[in-house]
Amino acid sequence: MMSAITLTKQQARKFLLYYHGLSRDAAYIGKEGILAYIRQVGCIQFDPLNVVGMNHELVLQSRIFQFDRSMLGELLYQDRKLIDYWDKCMSIFPMEDWPFFVKHRKRYQVWCDQNQEAVHRVHAEVEHRGVLCSSDINEEEKVEWAWGPARLSRAALEGMYHAGHLVIHHKAKTRKFYDLSERWIPAELYGSPDPFKTVEDFYAWYVLRRIGSVGLLWNRPSDAWLGIGGMKSSQRNEAFASLLDKKWITEVQVEGLQYPLYLRTTDLDCLDKALSYDPPVKRACILAPLDNLLWDRTLIHQLFDFEYRWEVYKPVAERKYGYYVLPVVYGDDIVARFEPAKQRGKSPLTVQHWWWEDHAVVDSAMKKSILACFERFAAFLGTEFDRQSLPL
Structure with missing residues (x-):
């Protein structure tokens, strides 16, 4: 096992702000910068509330030099290099990560199997008519859905989306328009099998992903673990032990903190750069x-x-x-x-x-x-x- 690194709180803060591109001018530039940042952290969280921009837009404006909303829209709905899907709640992540979420899609496939008639009808509508939103489908029957009773058409669209049969083709403000996944997800990704042989492998991958999402993270109850379906504290402990054993994460002792933090071992170079970074003007x-x-x-x-x-x-x-x-x-x-x-x-x-x-x-x-x-x-x-x- 690697020996732990010791940092002061000021050094830990300096690393985190450097890692996220917040202390550097033009750390990330344009569409390639958006892709680079999201690939680094795995995903950014989507939230529809708009006071001075939506959450995902605010995340990017603080990091991407001269960020424009159209850049993100192009990456999502034209270039298809990013995708809207479930990670830490609703999120945006790289299209190439699609295969890693087979287990999430299987959970929603259960709902689709229980509502086959509605799913088949909605699938046929989308297949023949093309891109649709829930108001385009005449299904007035109500069913129980995640937040309460919902029209069957809306539940079917969202259930099929979470099960991987549909993707968000585009949005009009916050209204989602869906199309068949196979029309937009590359074949080598869409038909890819589950890359994880065991659920333990899946949890280890997810814990590593979330450590990278934050930069430094501890093995404690946290909102940073939201969206990892079924993972309990004992399974999280096993994941940390496995990652430490493989030397994929490195322990960090921060002076004044009771619990150790961890960073991805691949980010040690970034830590060195952050600690030596001395900007002439603070950002x-x-x-x-x-x-x-x-x-x-x-x-x-x-x-x-x-x-x-x-x-x-x-x-x-x-x-x-x-x-x-x-x-x-x-x-x-x-x-x-x-x-x-x-x-x-x-x-x-x-x-x-x-x-x-x-x-x-x-x-x-x-x-x-x-x-x-x-x-x-x-x-x-x-x-x-x-x-x-x-x-x-």
Whole structure:
């Protein structure tokens, strides 16, 4: 077994922000940069809520130089190098990863087998009519679905999608339009058998994937494990033991943390680069609420002294900050959070509320970098920034 690496909290923070391309200008550029980042972390999480862009867009705008929404749309629905599918909840990941999710598709195949008549009817509709959404199919019968009663046509489309028979052809805002998978997934991927001989192999692969999704992760209960169907703590322990035995992960002791962290052994070179990285100017950026960096909020609290909860689903009286609050990174720290106004058309990007973190040491260089960050963010939204709304 490899000996553990010891880092300070500051070094761990520096690695994570370098690893995610958040501390570097133009770490990732254009469509190739989007692909490179998503391949590195496995997936980015999709969420349809749109205040100043949707979560997956916010993840990319903070990392991809001059990111434009059309880049992601082309990779998903024209180039077909990325795909919308289930990973950590609804996610976006590389098309070449399709074979690794056979076990997920088999779980939904059970529903399809139990509703064969509806599935056959919907399949025939899509086969003959082409791309369809749920309102294009006249199936008014109600069935129980994941969130409650749903029209059979919608349940059938979503069940067939999760079982791998359909893919999302495109979206109109958040409305999904489906087509047959074999029309869009390359044959060598679509018909590929399960690459995992045992469920233990599958869990080990998934644990390794999630460590890479965050950069540094521990073997503790965490939202970072969401979406790994059926994996219990004992199976997660076995996966960690297997990965350590194979030297696919390396233990990292961080000073002041009770539990060890782990990184993929293939990322040791990135760790060396991060620790020697000394930018002439510290970079500021805005994080998405479901950013990969924030998947384990307990870990972020311990490393960054930053406590963050997404409060959109909390009653107003129970919110500590606001409805839609985003963290602000500067250098190797998280220094502030803010609540933006809802973006409507070309209205200026406006900060409704701003909160500095108690540990933030605010100087003119930080203020200049944060202002430049908001100018970039406004450009991503296709508008201008209301400078007067930022209390710097």
